Amino acid sequence: MIGKELKIKLQGFNNLTKSLSFNIYDICYTQxxxxxxxxxxxxxxxxxxxxxxxxxxxxxxxxxxxILNIAHQDYDPQGASVTMLISEEEIKSDTWPNTEEPGPLPDTVVAHLDKSHITVHTYPESHPDNGISTFRADIDVSTCGRISPLRALNYLIHSFESDIVIMDYRVRGFTRDTLGCKHYIDHKINSIQNYLARSTREMYQMIDVNVYQENIFHTKMVLKEFDLDNYLFNASSEELSQLERRKIEHRLKKEMMEIFYGQNLARL
Structure with a gap:
């Protein structure tokens, strides 16, 4: 943890840009x-x-x-977008906001963001043949200065029905200290996973692909437990035959693995 005594004395404004981008997927079977x-x-x-x-x-x-400005739009036939322009507030707390620890959950929201933007775009869609429907939300939180968008991770994941989450975090640019030395990151980070609550980490299977030298961090998450009834829309597994349950379960798991690994899997 970075204590108060380790804060970097800067020549001027902190020019580092911290960008968190991630996709959240909800999978459903619609018969x-x-x-x-x-x-x-x-x-x-x-x-x-x-x-x-x-x-x-x-x-x-x-x-x-x-929040400086909000633009939002619902689309026909489906989908929505919201874009916010934001500016940084003065940080009054002595707590360093970039410590590698989970941010708050939805029921413990407090207050704070930075100079840049937040956007979300939604993409509901359905497979024309096999009954699979998916909902994807693309979210970007980009800040300039000391504050890290990673503090919002827990809240965002729990605000959507998240079967699969694919996250990218990158720190770009540099800021100078009072001696003129450039700093390309201003906080310690080993993994995006460390910013997630323990209860969240226990729910998901996760893998990391990080490029530490470039300050690029990538994490994929997919739910561990599979309950067919959670994926049937306006239906119950009790209404299906054993053969139908197996076929639907296979289709859903195949869809989830294809999204998780980012490639089409061979037909079985």
Missing amino acids: TERQQREYIAYIDNAYNAERLTKILTHVANIIGAN
Whole structure:
């Protein structure tokens, strides 16, 4: 942990840019065309521009930012986008905001963000043949200065129905100290995983692909436990035959693994 005595004395404003980008996926089985339409309608309503604006407003509060401007849009036939321009507040706490520890969960939101932007775009879609429907939310939190967007991770993951989460964090640029020495990162980090609550880490299988020399950190997460009833939209597994349950479970797991590994798997 970086204590108060280890803070870097800067020549001027901290010019480091910290960017957190991640995709959140929700997977669902919709047996009929009607269920597909109902699922898309449900997602479109649950994550419309108004709801997304509230989520991003909480993100700004968590990280420590003034919101300068909000643009939001619902799309036809589906999807929504929200973009926020933000500016940094004065940090009054003596606690270093970049310590490698989890940020707050949704029920413990406080306040704080930085000079740049927060965006979210949603992409509901369905497979035309095999009944699989997916919902993807792309979220970007970019800050300039001392504050790290990683503090918002726990809140964001728990704000969506997250079966799969793929995250990238990068620190770009440099800032100078009072001696003129350039600093390319201002906080210790070994893994994005260290910013997640223990309860969150226990729920997911996770892998890291990090490039420490370039200050690039990449983490993938997929839920460990699989309960078919959690993936059936307006249906129950009790209504299905054993053969149908096996086929649907196979399709869902294949879809999740393809998204998790980023490649199409061979048909079995």
